[in-house]
Amino acid sequence: MAIGDKLASAMQLHGNPSCIETAKCIQTAAEKGVDVEAKTINSGDEVINISPLAIGPVLQDQNNTVYGPYAIMSYLDDKGFGPSLVPRNGVIRAVMYQFAHIATEVVQGEAAATLSGGGDMDKLNKSFDILEHILTTPPDPKIGKGVFICGEFSLADIHWMACANILEITGNSNMITSRSKTTEWCNAVKEHPATSKEKIIPYTFIATKEDIDSNTLRNVGINVV
Numbered sequence: 001m002a003i004g005d006k007l008a009s010a011m012q013l014h015g016n017p018s019c020i021e022t023a024k025c026i027q028t029a030a031e032k033g034v035d036v037e038a039k040t041i042n043s044g045d046e047v048i049n050i051s052p053l054a055i056g057p058v059l060q061d062q063n064n065t066v067y068g069p070y071a072i073m074s075y076l077d078d079k080g081f082g083p084s085l086v087p088r089n090g091v092i093r094a095v096m097y098q099f100a101h102i103a104t105e106v107v108q109g110e111a112a113a114t115l116s117g118g119g120d121m122d123k124l125n126k127s128f129d130i131l132e133h134i135l136t137t138p139p140d141p142k143i144g145k146g147v148f149i150c151g152e153f154s155l156a157d158i159h160w161m162a163c164a165n166i167l168e169i170t171g172n173s174n175m176i177t178s179r180s181k182t183t184e185w186c187n188a189v190k191e192h193p194a195t196s197k198e199k200i201i202p203y204t205f206i207a208t209k210e211d212i213d214s215n216t217l218r219n220v221g222i223n224v225v
Contacts, residue, residue, distance in 0.1 A: 009035075009062065010035035010036060010037045010219075010221070011029070011034060011035065011036050011037070011059055011060060011061040012036070012037045012038075012039060012059070012060040012061075013025055013026065013029070013036045013037070013038050013039065013057055013058070013059050013060075013072075013217075014039045014041045014046070014047050014050075014056060014057060014058040014059075014060075015038065015039075015040070015041065015056060015057035015058075015217060016040060016041060016042060016056075016057075016215075016217075017040065017207035017211045017212045017215060017216060017217050018112075018115055018166075018207070018212045019056070019057065020108050020111060020112055020162045020163055020166060021056070021057055021068075021069040021108075021162070022056075022057045022207075022217070023161075023162035023165060023166075023206040023207060024069050024073060024158050024159060024162045025057050025059065025069060025072045025073060025076070026038065026205050026206050026207075026217070026218065026220060027158050027161065027162065027202045027203060027205065027206050028072070028073045028076045028077065028080075028085070028155070028158055029076050029080070029205075029220045030194060030200060030202030030205045030220045030222075031080070031082075031085065031153075031158070031192075031194055031195045031196065031202045032076050032077060032079070032080020032081055032082060032085070032194075032195060032196050033080050033081040033082065033194055033195075033196030033197075033198045033222050034076050034079060034080045034081075034220065034222070035219075035220055035221055035222055036059075036219060036220040037219050038217035038218060038219050038220070039217070040215055040216060040217050041056065042215070044056045047067075050065050050067075051065070051067040055067045055068050056068075057069065057072060059072045059075060059076075061075070061079070069104075073085075073155055073158070077155070080195075080196060081195075081196035081197070081198075082194070082195040082196040082197060083195060085153065085154050085155045085158070085195060086154065086155060087150050087152065087154055089142065091140055092140060092142060092143060092150050092151065095134070095139065095140070095143065095149070095150055095156070096149070096150050096154045096155060096156040097156075099131070099134070099149050099150075099156040099159070099160065100155060100156050100159040102127060102130065102131075103127075103156070103159035103160045103162075103163055104159060106123055106127050107123075107124065107127045107128075107160070107163045108159075108162075108163050110123050110124050110127075111124070111163040111164075111166045111167050111170075111172075112166065114166065114167060114170040114172055115166065115169075115170055115212075119170075119172070121172075124167070124172075124175055125175070128175050128176070128179060128182060129179075131149070131160065131179075131182055131185075132179040132180075132181050132182050134149060135147070135149070135181035135182060135184075135185055136181045138151070147184055147185055147188045148185065148188065148189070149185070153189075153192055153195065157185075157189050157192075160189075161186070161189045161190075161203065161206075162206065164176055164186055164189075165206055165207075169208070169209045169212065189203060190203045191203075196222075198222050200222065205218050205220050206218075
């Protein structure tokens, strides 16, 4: 779709402001210029009629229902505007998936635990050391061209930013600020303009501490009038 085209209607995303996976989906939607009406749920049981296994977040787009962050992010990447957030080069694409996996399988759970005063700081430090290393010493020359995990902005950055956002909210920003390249990366993600070329900053749509405290989600409103 060309820039300036409009989607027929806003999609609906069912999620929670304290949910890291919901933040990933919101930022992806904003990156790709997709309008999303965000609906807060507090349990997967609330969407069991559209997600039979109570898996969330859940995205509804007219007759299509997609659940789970990987599926939703892929759907938004394809349905939205601008270039794909998945690298075309196979080696760089593997790096993206590897770092998305680290964020999801290791960092996310520990970051989420900090919301209730928990979290394994050793695991988090080791994970952010790995992030700092790839940002400092990219394994492929093409990755070294930019400040992001894969050089160019990709889904990997969204996976990590959703975790970093929670760590900042819970007073654990030292995971980022104690590492120079990670600090540079984090600032770049926060300032990254939409891939769709819309005049928005996608990071500003994900939940703040105030949003979590009030249990509210932000809509992504761009194209639908």
